[in-house]
Structures are given as C-alpha cells and as structure tokens.
Amino acid sequence: MCEKLLIFQKTYDLLLWLYPVINRIPKSHRLVLGKELEELGIALLVTTVKANKVRGQERTSLQLQISDDLDSIRILIRLTKDLRLMSIKQYAMGAEKINEIGRMLNSWMKVV
Numbered sequence: 001m002c003e004k005l006l007i008f009q010k011t012y013d014l015l016l017w018l019y020p021v022i023n024r025i026p027k028s029h030r031l032v033l034g035k036e037l038e039e040l041g042i043a044l045l046v047t048t049v050k051a052n053k054v055r056g057q058e059r060t061s062l063q064l065q066i067s068d069d070l071d072s073i074r075i076l077i078r079l080t081k082d083l084r085l086m087s088i089k090q091y092a093m094g095a096e097k098i099n100e101i102g103r104m105l106n107s108w109m110k111v112v
Contacts, residue, residue: 005048005052006104007048007101007104007105007108008045008048008049008052010097010100010101010104011041011044011045011048011101012045013097014041014044014073014094014097014098014101015041015042015044015045017093017094017097018037018038018041018094019038021080021086021090021094022034022037022038024085024086025080025085025086026085029083029085033076033079033080033083033085036076037073037076037077037080040069040072040073040076041073043069044066044069044070044073047062047065047066047069048066050062051063051066060109063105063108063109066105067102067105067109070098070101070102070105073098074095074098077091077094077095077098078091078095
C-alpha cells in the first residue's frame with residue numbers, strides 16, 4: 001500500500017512526533033491550537049494516501065491540498081513556538097520534518 005511511498009512515511013513520522021508535542025501544550029491552548037494541528041496532520045496523511053491512488057488532474061488537486069495543509073501546519077507550529085508552548089529545539093525539529101515533506105511534495109508534483 002502506501003507504506004512504500006516515502007512522503008507517506010515522512011508524513012506519518014511527522015504525526016508521531018507531533019502528538020507528544022500537542023499533549024504537552026497547556027489545556028487552554030490544546031483545545032484549539034492542538035486540535036487544529038491534529039486535524040491538519042491527519043488530513044495531510046489521508047490526502048497523501050488518496051493522491052497516491054489517483055492520476056491526472058485529480059492527483060494535482062490533491063497535491064495542492066497537501067501543500068496547503070503543510071503550509072497551515074508550518075504556520076501553526078511557528079505560532080506554537082512564538083507562544084512559547086514548545087521549545088526552539090522542538091520547533092527546529094518540526095520545521096525540518098515539514099521542509100523535508102515539502103521538498104518531497106515538490107518533486108512528486110513534477111512527476112507526470
């Protein structure tokens with residue numbers, strides 16, 4: 001299935017990293033910020049699976065959705081850092097994972 005798709009594996013790894021980070025966010029922020037991060041991460045993973053199964057314009061549309069979700073996660077991770085709800089080290093780790101997925105997505109979008 002999708003386990004062989006490298007971008008799926010990296011997205012899955014991002015989610016595995018993200019859940020403990022979300023769980024450490026104070027409850028007052030976890031209910032909104034944490035929930036949004038969780039929902040976007042899951043949507044990113046599911047959309048990656050869907051995009052791998054289709055071709056043509058439908059794939060391109062799903063890849064653009066993946067890009068949008070990735071950008072949203074990037075912004076929310078930065079907000080989490082700026083609100084001091086995660087450390088600089090955690091932010092650097094998350095940004096690295098997100099950037100890697102972004103590079104893979106750009107390469108994937110270039111493949112016909």
